[in-house]
Amino acid sequence: AAVEASGESHTDAKVQLPDVSALLAQLAAAKAEIKRVEGVAAANGKRANDNEKITERLDKRLRGSFWLITDSFSLSSKKMSSAQEYETVVNVERQSLFKAFVPPLDWLRMNRMTHDVKEKIRRYAPEFSHGPWGEEISAGGAQRAHLVPFSFRCCMEWICIFIPFVFIAALSNDEREMLCHCMVLGLYATKRFRFSGFLHSPVNFFPLRCQEKTLDLNPSIMFFPILSLRDILFWNGEPYHCLIIGSSYDTMMMAGFHYVLPKPGQTLADSDSFCELEAKHSDVAKAFESFKSLLLIVVPYLASQSIKTLETFKAFLCSFFRAFVVTQQNFPCPEVPENCDAYVMCLKFHKRQIKKPSFSGQVSGDCAWSGEAEGGAGDHNGLLPHPFLLFLRSLNAWCNFLHSKGQWGAWNTYLAGKDPVQISGVTRTLDSSVPLVLLPSCRDVEIDGGDCIFCKAADVCENPDLYPQLCDELLQAAQGILDQTTRVTEEDAGKILGLQRGVRVGGDSAATGAGAPAAASGSRDSAAASAAE
Numbered sequence: 001a002a003v004e005a006s007g008e009s010h011t012d013a014k015v016q017l018p019d020v021s022a023l024l025a026q027l028a029a030a031k032a033e034i035k036r037v038e039g040v041a042a043a044n045g046k047r048a049n050d051n052e053k054i055t056e057r058l059d060k061r062l063r064g065s066f067w068l069i070t071d072s073f074s075l076s077s078k079k080m081s082s083a084q085e086y087e088t089v090v091n092v093e094r095q096s097l098f099k100a101f102v103p104p105l106d107w108l109r110m111n112r113m114t115h116d117v118k119e120k121i122r123r124y125a126p127e128f129s130h131g132p133w134g135e136e137i138s139a140g141g142a143q144r145a146h147l148v149p150f151s152f153r154c155c156m157e158w159i160c161i162f163i164p165f166v167f168i169a170a171l172s173n174d175e176r177e178m179l180c181h182c183m184v185l186g187l188y189a190t191k192r193f194r195f196s197g198f199l200h201s202p203v204n205f206f207p208l209r210c211q212e213k214t215l216d217l218n219p220s221i222m223f224f225p226i227l228s229l230r231d232i233l234f235w236n237g238e239p240y241h242c243l244i245i246g247s248s249y250d251t252m253m254m255a256g257f258h259y260v261l262p263k264p265g266q267t268l269a270d271s272d273s274f275c276e277l278e279a280k281h282s283d284v285a286k287a288f289e290s291f292k293s294l295l296l297i298v299v300p301y302l303a304s305q306s307i308k309t310l311e312t313f314k315a316f317l318c319s320f321f322r323a324f325v326v327t328q329q330n331f332p333c334p335e336v337p338e339n340c341d342a343y344v345m346c347l348k349f350h351k352r353q354i355k356k357p358s359f360s361g362q363v364s365g366d367c368a369w370s371g372e373a374e375g376g377a378g379d380h381n382g383l384l385p386h387p388f389l390l391f392l393r394s395l396n397a398w399c400n401f402l403h404s405k406g407q408w409g410a411w412n413t414y415l416a417g418k419d420p421v422q423i424s425g426v427t428r429t430l431d432s433s434v435p436l437v438l439l440p441s442c443r444d445v446e447i448d449g450g451d452c453i454f455c456k457a458a459d460v461c462e463n464p465d466l467y468p469q470l471c472d473e474l475l476q477a478a479q480g481i482l483d484q485t486t487r488v489t490e491e492d493a494g495k496i497l498g499l500q501r502g503v504r505v506g507g508d509s510a511a512t513g514a515g516a517p518a519a520a521s522g523s524r525d526s527a528a529a530s531a532a533e
Helices: 002-006 020-063 085-090 105-111 152-165 173-185 211-217 229-233 249-254 282-303 313-326 377-382 387-404 409-416 453-462 472-483 490-498 517-521 524-532
Strands: 074-079 143-146 205-208 221-225 240-246 274-278 330-335 343-349 421-423 426-428
Touching (some): 085 152, 085 229, 085 282, 105 173, 143 211, 152 282, 211 249, 211 453, 229 282, 240 249, 240 282, 274 282, 282 387, 313 409, 453 490
Antiparallel strands (some): 221 240, 240 343, 274 343
16 A cells, blocks of 8 residues: 555565564464463462362361261172181192291190290280371370280180191191281290290280270271282281271271371372372272172181180170071172272381291290380381281271171171070070171280280279279379370289289179179169170
């Protein structure tokens, strides 16, 4: 238009063309700015979305709907194996940690050693500084729990599950049982043989808040190792991860889940000791499949074994349940519910040294276990429990869930047809108010705690009126054992273990039963009733 207005020809006009490279540079800068702005917006949006998720999850934590709980499991009925299948699977020439504690028969005879007996067994508990959430044990944050019970008569109820690990074709049944006792309880000569008996090994311990309630008195915590069935049975001390699930929100808070919170910048908790997984995570599915496979071979085997000591209502209920399971083909198994949006707590167990006995040559000198501490923060707290022992504890929690919630109709009908049971003059109809266990532990067998210092201390604190020789100093020491906030002397521990229920000072004769707080009134009937529970 300018050319035409000037009257010049198009060919003579000199048109000023823009600098293309400058335009391209400006365009690139504009695009970069747009990308930056979009990135900031996206980051802000992501941050807002993350904050919304964190807020939503914190709200769910507070309301108790964040974690997967046993009460929300789906159930599937699966066919059980024969009672012999468990022995067949375990009776293989494959090395495992359990077998490392089995002494050769010839070595035993050469050194004239025998397994620990009730009169000789002593408590050898490794030291742990922290529980699974990092809580301090010395401050009462957690209690060290034996997985296989320490109390002698309780431990005897568990022996049957370990006998198949002592597989040597040339042995008689009596020899196998004797070696199994050595494997579990340890060896005794003039003193206890160094590191013998996995009962005293760190692999048989798990520190947990309120363990006497959630593992023993009313089992309600389940463990699902993220391992295959064979890796659980033939574990050799390798590090592994394990799911931990409670029956309810209250149970999980009691066990210490309130310690678990994401760090700044995390949407889910993830630390050196634990992490949170979505319930639909593949590791969760793997852990549940292994649990079910193991359950279907272990339960029928245990059901075929008889209970040795029937002195409590829980022991009677256990014997009824085992007899019932023998008549069944299927067993209810836990399943993660479909479309579950909950999360699962996963514990991380790290590599650590597991000290084992050395069975070689003639024993000479002081072979007693030195009792050195094997835990500590420098060793990831020393937490590395045997996955099979965690599974066995989980069996109790699962059976107790089925029983207390009435989830197995055939069992409900069977139990309703049983006659009431009488113990120590107290008659009771066994129903869902009595916790069900498949493997008795602690006061399930010995009503006053027996020779387990922790269980004895619990019974003393719950039923002080049943102990006529109890003084204030020993009561305080017993409470210190439960709280684990003060170190109790060997002398005081011996005195507590030596306490016997008997005639109440200035009052009635205390009935022989198992402890519960109702006995504090001194009433003979109430003491007997609560004890038999």
